[in-house]
Amino acid sequence: MTDPDELLSGLDREQREVARALHGPVCVLAGAGTGKTRAITHRIAYGVAAGVYQPSQVLAVTFTARAAGEMRGRLRGLGAGAVQARTFHSAALRQLQYFWPQTVGGPPPRIAESKIPLVAEAASACRIKTDRTALRDLASEIEWCKSTQTAPDDYAAAVAKAQRVPPREPTEVSRVYAAYEQHKRERGFIDFEDVLLLTIGVLESRPEIVDRVRSQYRHFVVDEYQDVNPLQQRLLEQWLGQRESLCVVGDASQTIYSFTGASPEYLLGFPERHADATVIRLVRDYRSTPQVVGVANALLGAIPQDTPSGRRAARARLELVAQRPPGPAVRYTEFPDEAAEAEGVAESIKGLIDSGVRPAEIAVLFRINAQSEVYEQALADRGLPYVVRGIERFFDRPEVRQSVLFMRGAARGSEGAESTGVQLGAGADGESGGLAAAVRAVLSGNGWTPTAPAGSGRAREVWESLAALAALAEEYQNTHPRAGLPEFVHELEERAALQHAPVVDGVTLASLHSAKGLEWDAVHLVGLTEGLLPITYAETDEQVEEERRLLYVGVTRAREHLALSWALARAPGGRASRRPSRFLDAVKEAQQARAESAGGGVLRRGSGRPGQEQVKSKRSGPVRCRVCGKALIEAVDRKLGRCADCPSDLDQALYQRLREWRAEQATAQSLPAYCVFTDATLTAIAEGRPADRGALARIPGVGTAKLDRYAAEVLTILGSPSGSSSPSGDTGGDAGEESQLPPESEEPAQDDTQDR
Structure with missing residues (x-):
C-alpha cells in the first residue's frame, strides 16, 4: 500500500495544495512549465492512496491521445493505473458503443474516417463547384458548426456574431452543411462530433442510463480546460450532473484554438459558476530559464487593457x-x-x-x-x-507537386522556343519580368493570384505554398539573372531530392x-x-x-x-x-x-x-525622425532617419558619385544595382556622411556583409574632395524636388501581402 504522504514529498507548496484538494469543485490555473500534469496526477494518486477515490470511479479527460497516454503512464507509475484517462471523444465513444444496443438496437453506426467524401457529395448535390482545397475548408467549417452547436439555418447569423471569415458565401456553406448531414444519415455514418452529440442525446433522454454513468464515474479531472468547446462542456455537464467533484486545469493565456470553437470562458468563469470553488495558481516555472520566463511575462504584461x-x-494572466x-x-x-x-x-x-x-x-x-x-x-x-x-x-504538398509538374511542361516548351531564338523566362539584364513572371504565369494556371484569399483555412495554406514558389523564382532570378524555366525546374528538383x-x-x-x-x-x-x-x-x-x-x-x-x-x-x-x-x-x-x-x-x-x-543596436523603442521627432513607421523613412517630407540635407554631388560607384560594382559582380545598395541606403549615406566604419555600420541597409565588402571604398568616396560638401548640403541649385528621396526604380515591385 502506497503511503499517501510519500506521494507528496516531491511537490512544491502549491502542487501539494492541488493534490490535497480532493473535495468540491477545484480550479487550477497553471502557467506554462509549472508542472500541472504532475500536480493533477499526484492529486488522483493521493486520493486513491488515501481511500477517498475508488480508481474505477475516476475519469480524467484531455484533448489529445498523446496527452491521455502520458497521463496514464504517470498514473501507473504512481500506483493508480486503474484510473481511466481518455480524450473526450474516446470516453464518449466507449459509452455510446456500450449503450447503443439498449437504446437504439443493432450495431452502432460506422464512424466516417474523413468528412471530405461526404462533403464532396453534398457540394455536388448543391451544384456547388469545389476542389480539394475548398472541400477541406468546408469540412473544417462544418466541424466548427457542430462543435459550437450551430444548425445549418443559423450558420449565417452565427458566423457574423463570431466575426469569423467563412470560406465561401454563408448561404452556400449552410446549404452544403445541411446536405452533408442528410447524406451522412442516408449512408449510416456518423462523424466525430456526432459521437459527442449522440452520447449527449442518450444521456439526456434516458434517465436510467445517465444514472448508471454517474454511478460509475463520480470524480472528474479535465486537463487543458481552456480548450473546451460548447459541445464538450455540454457532455461534461451530463457526466457530472449536480455533483461538484470536478477539478479543471488550464491556462487561459494558452488558448490558441478558438477557430475550432474552443473558448477560455469556461475556465475563467468557473469560480462564478461554482461559488465555493477552490482556486489554486501554479506559477513556479520549472521548464525555462529566467531569461525565457522574462520574455514570456513581458509579452503578456504588455496586453492593452482598453478593450x-x-x-x-x-x-487571466x-x-x-x-x-x-x-x-x-x-x-x-x-x-x-x-x-x-x-x-x-x-x-x-x-x-x-x-x-x-x-x-x-x-x-x-x-x-x-x-x-x-x-x-x-x-x-x-x-x-x-x-x-x-x-x-x-514542402515539396510533398499536392499543390507544390502539381505546380512543379506544370512548370516542367512549360520548361519543355521553352526549350523548344529557345531553338527558334525565344526563351521563355529569360529576362534582359535580369529584370523582374523574366523567370519570375514566367513562374507566376504557370502558378496562375494552378490557382495562384497576386492577392491572398481572405481568411484562413486550407485555401490560404495553398496560396502561401504557391506564393513561396513565386518568391523562390524571384530569389533565383536575382542570383541567376539569365536563367529560364528549365534551370529553375532543375533547381526545384534538386531541392526536393535533398529534402526527401x-x-x-x-x-x-x-x-x-x-x-x-x-x-x-x-x-x-x-x-x-x-x-x-x-x-x-x-x-x-x-x-x-x-x-x-x-x-x-x-x-x-x-x-x-x-x-x-x-x-x-x-x-x-x-x-x-x-x-x-x-x-x-x-x-x-x-x-x-x-x-x-x-x-x-x-x-x-x-x-x-x-x-x-x-x-x-543602441536603440530601444521607436525610431524617430531626426528633424521633427515623430516615430518613423515606413521602412524607407527608418533607413533615412527622417520623414520623407521633412527637409533633406542630401549632398547631390556625393550622391551622384555614390551612384556611379554602385553601377561599377553591379557591373563587375553581374548583379542588379539595388543588390549593392538601394537608393534609400545611398541617400542615407549621402545625408549622414559617416566618417568611419562604425558610423557607416549604423546606416540601416548596410549590414555586416556589405560593411565588410564595401566599407573601405565608400569611406574613401566620402572622404575624397569630389565627395565633400558644405555642411548644409547646398550645391547652389534648386533644392526642391532634387532634395527629396530619389525614386526606387531599380528595385522590382514586390507585393509583400503575398507573404501573409
Whole structure:
C-alpha cells in the first residue's frame, strides 16, 4: 500500500495544495512549465492512496491521445493505473458503443474516417463547384458548426456574431452543411462530433442510463480546460450532473484554438459558476530559464487593457516565477530577407549541435506552414537532420507537386522556343519580368493570384505554398539573372531530392499551433513580422490577442536557448517594407532595461549571414525622425532617419558619385544595382556622411556583409574632395524636388501581402 504522504514529498507548496484538494469543485490555473500534469496526477494518486477515490470511479479527460497516454503512464507509475484517462471523444465513444444496443438496437453506426467524401457529395448535390482545397475548408467549417452547436439555418447569423471569415458565401456553406448531414444519415455514418452529440442525446433522454454513468464515474479531472468547446462542456455537464467533484486545469493565456470553437470562458468563469470553488495558481516555472520566463511575462504584461478582450486577458494572466538557474541571453536578430534569416538560423543551429545540443532538442517554430520550405533547405544544405511536424514537407504538398509538374511542361516548351531564338523566362539584364513572371504565369494556371484569399483555412495554406514558389523564382532570378524555366525546374528538383532524405532524429520544424504541449532545449521563433504574427487576417481585438497568445506558447516551449528573428524583405534585394511584430516592442524594451541595468546591450541586428559579425543596436523603442521627432513607421523613412517630407540635407554631388560607384560594382559582380545598395541606403549615406566604419555600420541597409565588402571604398568616396560638401548640403541649385528621396526604380515591385 502506497503511503499517501510519500506521494507528496516531491511537490512544491502549491502542487501539494492541488493534490490535497480532493473535495468540491477545484480550479487550477497553471502557467506554462509549472508542472500541472504532475500536480493533477499526484492529486488522483493521493486520493486513491488515501481511500477517498475508488480508481474505477475516476475519469480524467484531455484533448489529445498523446496527452491521455502520458497521463496514464504517470498514473501507473504512481500506483493508480486503474484510473481511466481518455480524450473526450474516446470516453464518449466507449459509452455510446456500450449503450447503443439498449437504446437504439443493432450495431452502432460506422464512424466516417474523413468528412471530405461526404462533403464532396453534398457540394455536388448543391451544384456547388469545389476542389480539394475548398472541400477541406468546408469540412473544417462544418466541424466548427457542430462543435459550437450551430444548425445549418443559423450558420449565417452565427458566423457574423463570431466575426469569423467563412470560406465561401454563408448561404452556400449552410446549404452544403445541411446536405452533408442528410447524406451522412442516408449512408449510416456518423462523424466525430456526432459521437459527442449522440452520447449527449442518450444521456439526456434516458434517465436510467445517465444514472448508471454517474454511478460509475463520480470524480472528474479535465486537463487543458481552456480548450473546451460548447459541445464538450455540454457532455461534461451530463457526466457530472449536480455533483461538484470536478477539478479543471488550464491556462487561459494558452488558448490558441478558438477557430475550432474552443473558448477560455469556461475556465475563467468557473469560480462564478461554482461559488465555493477552490482556486489554486501554479506559477513556479520549472521548464525555462529566467531569461525565457522574462520574455514570456513581458509579452503578456504588455496586453492593452482598453478593450474587453484585453481586460479579460489581463484577468487571466499568470506571472511566472523562474525556478531554474540563469541561462544564455535571449537573442533578437533582424535579417535583410527570408533567405538570410534561414541561413542565420541554420548556422545558429549548427553551432548548438557542435556545442553538444542534440538535434531532437532544437526546434524552429513559425506561424504558417508555407514558411517551412526555406528552413528545410537551409538545414539540408548544411547536412543537418530535421523532422517536419504536423505538416507535409514542402515539396510533398499536392499543390507544390502539381505546380512543379506544370512548370516542367512549360520548361519543355521553352526549350523548344529557345531553338527558334525565344526563351521563355529569360529576362534582359535580369529584370523582374523574366523567370519570375514566367513562374507566376504557370502558378496562375494552378490557382495562384497576386492577392491572398481572405481568411484562413486550407485555401490560404495553398496560396502561401504557391506564393513561396513565386518568391523562390524571384530569389533565383536575382542570383541567376539569365536563367529560364528549365534551370529553375532543375533547381526545384534538386531541392526536393535533398529534402526527401530519410531522417529520424533531427531538428523539429513546426507551426506554433502544432508545437502546443511540447518543449525543447533550444527554440528559434522565426518570421516575426507584421502580417505573419499577428497574421494579416487577425482584424478584431480578440483575434489579435489570440495571436499574442500564440507567440506566448512559442516562447514558453524553450527550456534554455531562445532566439527571435524577423526579415525586412521576402527575397534578397527585395524592398525592406516589412516591420517587426508589434508584440516584440514590449519584450525588447523589457529585455533592454534588464541589459542596461546589467551594463550591456542584448538586442542584435545584422544580416545574419554565417560567419559575419552582428552589429549591436543602441536603440530601444521607436525610431524617430531626426528633424521633427515623430516615430518613423515606413521602412524607407527608418533607413533615412527622417520623414520623407521633412527637409533633406542630401549632398547631390556625393550622391551622384555614390551612384556611379554602385553601377561599377553591379557591373563587375553581374548583379542588379539595388543588390549593392538601394537608393534609400545611398541617400542615407549621402545625408549622414559617416566618417568611419562604425558610423557607416549604423546606416540601416548596410549590414555586416556589405560593411565588410564595401566599407573601405565608400569611406574613401566620402572622404575624397569630389565627395565633400558644405555642411548644409547646398550645391547652389534648386533644392526642391532634387532634395527629396530619389525614386526606387531599380528595385522590382514586390507585393509583400503575398507573404501573409
